[in-house]
Amino acid sequence: MKTVLDLRDVSVDLPLGGFLSRARLPILLDVSLGIAAGESVALVGESGSGKTTLARAVMGLQPISRGTMSLDDQPLSTAADFTRMRRQAAMMFQDATASLSPRLTVGYLITEPFRIHGQPLADPETTARDLLAMVGLPPAIAGRYPHELSGGQARRIGVARALALKPRLLIADEPTAGLDVSVQAEVLNLLSDLRRDMGLAYLIITHNLALVRHVADRVVVLYLGRVVEQGPTAQVFAKPAHPYTASLIAAEPKPDPRQRRADLAIRGEVPSVLRRPSGCEFHARCPLARDLCRRVAPALASTGPGRMARCHFAVTTQQEQGEEHAVEN
Amino acid sequence: MTAIISVENLSISYRVPGGNLRALRDVSLSVARGEVLGIMGESGCGKSTLAAAMINLLPTGARISAGAVRLAGTDMLRLSPEDQRRLRGRSVAMVFQDPMTAFNPVLTIGRQLADFAGAHDPARAAPAALAAMLGRVGIPDPQRCLDRYPHELSGGMRQRVAIAAALLMQPDVLIADEPTTALDVTMEAQIIHLLRDLRSSFDGAIVIVTHHLGVIAELCDRVAVMYAGQVVEEGPVDSLFHDPRHPYTRALLACDPAVVDPASGRLPAIGGRIPDLTALPEGCAFAPRCGMAQPACASPVPRHHPGPGRSVLCHGAGP
Numbered sequence: 001m002k003t004v005l006d007l008r009d010v011s012v013d014l015p016l017g018g019f020l021s022r023a024r025l026p027i028l029l030d031v032s033l034g035i036a037a038g039e040s041v042a043l044v045g046e047s048g049s050g051k052t053t054l055a056r057a058v059m060g061l062q063p064i065s066r067g068t069m070s071l072d073d074q075p076l077s078t079a080a081d082f083t084r085m086r087r088q089a090a091m092m093f094q095d096a097t098a099s100l101s102p103r104l105t106v107g108y109l110i111t112e113p114f115r116i117h118g119q120p121l122a123d124p125e126t127t128a129r130d131l132l133a134m135v136g137l138p139p140a141i142a143g144r145y146p147h148e149l150s151g152g153q154a155r156r157i158g159v160a161r162a163l164a165l166k167p168r169l170l171i172a173d174e175p176t177a178g179l180d181v182s183v184q185a186e187v188l189n190l191l192s193d194l195r196r197d198m199g200l201a202y203l204i205i206t207h208n209l210a211l212v213r214h215v216a217d218r219v220v221v222l223y224l225g226r227v228v229e230q231g232p233t234a235q236v237f238a239k240p241a242h243p244y245t246a247s248l249i250a251a252e253p254k255p256d257p258r259q260r261r262a263d264l265a266i267r268g269e270v271p272s273v274l275r276r277p278s279g280c281e282f283h284a285r286c287p288l289a290r291d292l293c294r295r296v297a298p299a300l301a302s303t304g305p306g307r308m309a310r311c312h313f314a315v316t317t318q319q320e321q322g323e324e325h326a327v328e329n
Numbered sequence: 330m331t332a333i334i335s336v337e338n339l340s341i342s343y344r345v346p347g348g349n350l351r352a353l354r355d356v357s358l359s360v361a362r363g364e365v366l367g368i369m370g371e372s373g374c375g376k377s378t379l380a381a382a383m384i385n386l387l388p389t390g391a392r393i394s395a396g397a398v399r400l401a402g403t404d405m406l407r408l409s410p411e412d413q414r415r416l417r418g419r420s421v422a423m424v425f426q427d428p429m430t431a432f433n434p435v436l437t438i439g440r441q442l443a444d445f446a447g448a449h450d451p452a453r454a455a456p457a458a459l460a461a462m463l464g465r466v467g468i469p470d471p472q473r474c475l476d477r478y479p480h481e482l483s484g485g486m487r488q489r490v491a492i493a494a495a496l497l498m499q500p501d502v503l504i505a506d507e508p509t510t511a512l513d514v515t516m517e518a519q520i521i522h523l524l525r526d527l528r529s530s531f532d533g534a535i536v537i538v539t540h541h542l543g544v545i546a547e548l549c550d551r552v553a554v555m556y557a558g559q560v561v562e563e564g565p566v567d568s569l570f571h572d573p574r575h576p577y578t579r580a581l582l583a584c585d586p587a588v589v590d591p592a593s594g595r596l597p598a599i600g601g602r603i604p605d606l607t608a609l610p611e612g613c614a615f616a617p618r619c620g621m622a623q624p625a626c627a628s629p630v631p632r633h634h635p636g637p638g639r640s641v642l643c644h645g646a647g648p
Contacts, residue, residue, distance in 0.1 A: 047483075047484065151372065178510075181371075181540065181542065181581060182598055184584075184586065185584040185586070188586065189595055189596055192594065192595070207513050207514055209514065211586060213591045214586050247515070248515065251514050251515050251517070251518035252514055252518075252587070253517065253518065253544055253546065253547045254543055254546060255570070255582070255587050257547075258567065259546075260546070261518070261547070265515075266515045266518065267519075269483055269485060
């Protein structure tokens with residue numbers, strides 16, 4: 001499959017201290033990620049893991065300090081690159097209603113991308129109607145204002161706007177946050193239909209693991225700005241290689257009172273990026289941490305076909321179930 | 330078990346342009362000491378109006394057309410405003426979805442907790458007492474936390490402080506409105522754990538309002554499912570999750586992505602939308618979205634009791 005988005009060793013850091021100080025605070029460290037046409041990749045991790053910073057970097061809203069990015073083999077580095085890329089990649093925001101101007105009608109809002117990118121429309125009404133039909137909304141909704149929409153409808157308008165220019169890549173930041181389960185199902189079904197019909201590639205940013213299981217082919221787990229695990233979704237959920245991934249999956253509340261957890265899957269909070277722990281940055285919260293983990297930082301290494309993990313004691317898929325294997329550092 | 334707080338045949342409506350919005354219709358519920366009741370349903374089903382009625386914080390436009398909320402026998406909705414204010418907080422305390430908005434950003438945590446605690450009993454506002462409460466809700470360094478401002482705490486820590494603030498009032502009933510919705514999955518698990526621990530040490534009742542089915546399953550003893558202002562099904566959490574009788578409960582449980590096999594590709598959705606609460610039908614309000622609707626559903630719906638502690642508002646649930 002052809003790679004749509006390609007990130008190599010992308011790092012982001014922010015200035016720290018006074019304006020004469022040259023100290024920089026690393027937020028993202030050497031993130032590499034590829035998304036093929038028609039592929040859906042989920043980026044997961046707790047608040048502060050760098051998920052949103054990565055999405056902002058891809059959209060050119062956050063300068064990167066190292067690494068390279070490309071979209072459809074075109075490099076992304078100058079302002080002109082990003083202007084061109086915003087026609088081919090679209091972003092769906094977390095708060096759908098807040099991302100729509102309250103004074104404009106839905107019909108105007110969904111044809112706005114054409115105006116912004118200087119593509120005059122011969123017949124804006126027809127285009128608006130077609131876009132509404134694509135996201136399953138009746139044409140009459142074009143005359144409404146954002147405050148008259150339900151949460152699910154606003155989310156659909158967000159999708160319609162994002163897809164107006166027929167992008168190759170859609171970046172969705174928490175696409176179902178705050179929606180009722182019934183509406184959430186509608187939005188997720190819409191996203192999978194559009195992927196099938198238009199061959200769209202998705203980068204989905206979320207901390208909702210149930211959503212990841214349904215919409216992502218591959219999952220990338222971030223912890224303190226580093227990739228700690230990546231692999232095909234079904235395999236990662238069935239047999240996580242990194243203890244952090246295992247803890248995230250175990251922490252998810254199960255909608256079955258017979259499967260209540262007696263113990264806590266994960267203690268403590270994400271450490272501050274100002275005080276990164278020594279060795280493996282997850283060691284303080286890790287149930288398997290040993291002395292080696294406190295001293296030596298593990299590298300991201302292969303744990304099986306298409307899978308990587310950053311752990312000295314990562315579970316590898318070639319081995320017998322449950323056996324641990326120390327990855328050479 | 331005797332109820333500590335009970336809602337009796339409560340009906341509440343709001344005056345809106347074009348009519349009367351019936352937010353709650355004949356709702357009856359009770360919670361006993363040591364019990365955790367979950368209230369679930371989609372947005373706009375009356376969950377928040379019910380919670381507001383239980384803490385007596387109904388918006389000024391709300392009209393109580395019938396019923397009562399009784400706390401230890403006293404009808405709270407009919408007290409004088411001064412008596413209401415005295416009871417609020419002391420008898421019923423509330424934890425909100427976003428703890429950032431519940432705190433004053435320019436005062437330290439210690440100062441704000443002292444205000445809450447001291448309002449009812451100055452002795453409880455002593456720094457040692459405040460620190461002890463913060464320790465009880467799992468704040469790692471309680472003494473230092475007292476000197477911090479809300480923005481210096483993470484979302485999970487702020488929610489712990491909000492729970493501590495509520496418990497400082499020594500309430501009989503703690504109401505938590507979407508207590509984990511704004512949190513990461515790891516912090517959510519920790520707050521669920523904390524609330525579960527509290528129920529054994531705190532001698533009151535807990536009411537959790539949420540649309541997150543996982544939170545209900547992990548935490549509650551009993552569940553009430555709300556639809557269009559009515560409790561359409563109620564029962565012990567295990568039997569309600571494993572043997573739901575109302576088609577709405579079944580649909581809600583079925584469309585949770587956490588229970589659907591990802592290999593199936595599609596998630597079941599509930600078609601249609603909740604009805605217009607200003608023009609409710611005489612019969613079942615869920616019938617237009619229900620796959621099992623019969624002609625009989627247009628007539629007033631009887632309440633059936635299919636098992637111990639269970640009730641279902643559905644024509645099809647009869648014997």
